Amino acid sequence: MGFMANSPETTNMQLHLFNDEGIPRSYRHLRGSSVHAFKWINAHGNTTYVKYRWVPKAGIEGLSPDEVKEIQGEEFNHATRDLYEHIENGDYPEWDLFIQRLDPADLDSFYFDPLDATKDWPEKDFPYEHVGTMILNKNPENVFSETEQVGFNPGVLVPGIQASEDKMLQGRIFSYSDTQRYRIGANYLQLPINCPFAQTNNNTQDGVMANPKFQPTSSVNYEPSEEGLQESDEELEFDQPLPDNAVAGRNKTEKADDFRQPGELYRDFDEEKQKQIIRTLTDEWSQVKNEQVVLKLICNMYRADEQLGKTLADNLNVDITPYVGQETR
Numbered sequence: 001m002g003f004m005a006n007s008p009e010t011t012n013m014q015l016h017l018f019n020d021e022g023i024p025r026s027y028r029h030l031r032g033s034s035v036h037a038f039k040w041i042n043a044h045g046n047t048t049y050v051k052y053r054w055v056p057k058a059g060i061e062g063l064s065p066d067e068v069k070e071i072q073g074e075e076f077n078h079a080t081r082d083l084y085e086h087i088e089n090g091d092y093p094e095w096d097l098f099i100q101r102l103d104p105a106d107l108d109s110f111y112f113d114p115l116d117a118t119k120d121w122p123e124k125d126f127p128y129e130h131v132g133t134m135i136l137n138k139n140p141e142n143v144f145s146e147t148e149q150v151g152f153n154p155g156v157l158v159p160g161i162q163a164s165e166d167k168m169l170q171g172r173i174f175s176y177s178d179t180q181r182y183r184i185g186a187n188y189l190q191l192p193i194n195c196p197f198a199q200t201n202n203n204t205q206d207g208v209m210a211n212p213k214f215q216p217t218s219s220v221n222y223e224p225s226e227e228g229l230q231e232s233d234e235e236l237e238f239d240q241p242l243p244d245n246a247v248a249g250r251n252k253t254e255k256a257d258d259f260r261q262p263g264e265l266y267r268d269f270d271e272e273k274q275k276q277i278i279r280t281l282t283d284e285w286s287q288v289k290n291e292q293v294v295l296k297l298i299c300n301m302y303r304a305d306e307q308l309g310k311t312l313a314d315n316l317n318v319d320i321t322p323y324v325g326q327e328t329r
């Protein structure tokens, strides 16, 4: 809570997480999001920014705090069992995949920075386009080799997709690979669960866990050379120059309007959902010992929505009147 209180950009995420959707009823009811924008690059080298969104066909459903106590109090891994049993019974869970697109020329056309991962791309400006469906139709045969050793990683991308300049994503593309080389092992990308189905030809050679299938057959592991691998003459996908207005670095996000989106989101919630979030935030924050943290949390919500901030302040017996009117946006 201390981190959230001191990072107003988390206000939007808090409203997503602390309503009942924050605790999915099961994995089959879980919505997915790329959070970050990625770049799609076509054969002509044209770039489009995209965000991904997975929508469960079973519907998006969450658990209320009371249901959580009841269900998880009985069985902490109910969600894993639910998923396993549905797949085992042939009732395969499905998710529709949608994308939202942004032309790089429009990067600067919004009141927020579209490459700031703490902001949503509103559906009215970025309509969802259906591009596919994922069906989970098989349980792992060996949980260790197919689940524990899996390396999900936003830095391992197929040709045609590249990371955007989103600075949080830039941190993730290094961090996951480093961790997985340590957690799983040096050549973790050669394990069956992580390797491509297609034949790969590169000069990566030997080392712990090296799979013979991926080893070069020549002792020459450099190129250009007379022997060994030759560079493919296939057209390579070159890194694209940064579009105008895109910034890659440790810069502070300009146009960081941290309160407009959470305010709009809260006012879009129906009355039931508004009550849910007020109840959950009141419960959570009443356990925070540091008064300054509670005050800052409330003030952030007040800036998003005055009524929400006042209700939380009343519920938690915090007097915010000395601070009202002093907020800077």
Ligand code: HEM
Pocket (backbone or CB within 6 Å): 035, 117, 150, 151, 152, 168, 171, 172, 175, 176, 179, 180, 183
């Ligand atoms: C929107 C932001 C982020 C999301 C949604 C996210 C999501 C996740 C998820 C779902 C996992 C578990 C993966 C698994 O079970 O295999 C994970 C692990 C991890 N995350 Fe993040 N993360 C985020 C930000 C970051 C950042 C900023 C960093 C560091 C710069 C980071 C570093 C890691 C590392 C090192 C792991 C462990 C990877 C492994 O051992 O396989 N994450 N993250």
